Amino acid sequence: MSSAILRRLLPASELDRTRREEIIAALNQDLTCTISLAISAKQAHWNVEGPNFQGLHELFDVIAAEAREWSDLLAERLVTLGGTAHATVEDLSASGLQRFPRDERRWDSLTGSLHDHLLSAAESMRRHARDMEDEMATQDIYVEILRTLEKRAWMLRAHLEESL
């Protein structure tokens, strides 16, 4: 199929090539961000210990599962727009994402670290949501992710406030 025909068949076909590539790059950036978040949440899920063990163990797992769903949404949107998902281990390590504590077991420290990770993911989603006025389906994905990220950050904060 010629690329001209293919372009007409793509959704958001009013986007020019440069803009489409910008959107795909943003989606790829947030794809590595959500994969990293899912890994961090699992790290916290496995290692947490302390008085709030059960609640946090389960909440961390919920966040990991949601982050995996978000990576699926982002990747499938960018492929729908004609891009290629960049989600290899090399892509992840080259993305310069924040580190997550490896040998930490304390519930409050893991909760705080995951909370910070959620907030930095939310900042990226908010910035990209604002930048997607011309591409509503992508904007909708960003808004959906942002809404749940902020809810989970609030839930983690509520656990931390217990310890103050």
Ligand SMILES: [Fe+2]
């Ligand atoms: Fe588990």
